[in-house]
Amino acid sequence: MIKRFLPVALFFLAAGAHAGTDPSVSLHGKRFSTEFATTDDQRELGLMNRKAMDADHSMLFVFTDDEPRAFWMKNTLIPLDILYFDKDRKLVAMQLNAQPCQTDPCAIYPSGNRSARYVLELNGGMAGKLGLKLGDELTVDGNWGKVQ
Template identity: 45%
Template sequence: MNAFSPSLRFRPALLLLLLCCASLPGCASGGGLWVEIAGTRYAVEVANDDAERARGLMFRDEMPADHGMLFIHESEAMQAYWMKNTRIALDILYFDDERRLVSQQRDVPPCSLGNGCPPYPSSAPARYVLELNAGEAARLGLRDGMEMVFGPDIQKAD
């Protein structure tokens, strides 16, 4: 077999493509920053400290349909999120220590009122909060008690 046979000619390009794909969070075969709920997987950004949780999805004009943001809190407690400086409508999903859905705030509208934006509280203690594009909870038929599964690169809080 010579170096120009079809089976060898494309190997370097294929290898480069696979390496690039593996470094992208939304790539199906690469990266472990994802969550799954109701059989649907979302690539997520993880906010696990005060600064990241405070910034959240502020000032973004869009979020890809298969993406979300996962907020991880130090302990399970009543949570309240708001939409300060958030430009996209969201579903805010609250999960307990066991990653079971305990509360939902669906179709939460954007808010440009600064500190005048209303809070959207959980109805039960939560440790994890998942924000998805508005309408996803309805599309998936989410019900309280459903479990969220973490990808391998997301550490379950202790």
């Protein structure tokens, strides 16, 4: 049981050096305030039912293992860029401008055969504006005490 949660605990511990600031992530020098989805319930809800999201906001999904991931847009009302990062926080896959699901069955947005530990959701089109490319690194900082 401890092995399963150790990677998440170490993730938050390593980021603790930035305590005192709001939780955030950075890509290509652009900072995004972020919400964290670290439990099954939080990951299942994600950004569902939100009518808008500020341009400088994001949601980071944190998993305890590395495996191919797949997301869908069920009950998600805004287009999103879904960015998949490996255990070293390197960008390994992107699903750009994923559209809200209007009818079942909803489209699936996978990381392909690439394993991911972290998944970042941004407003649709933001990855293009930033010029993101595979291999880019995600920087995570902020007051992690608020998200545990």
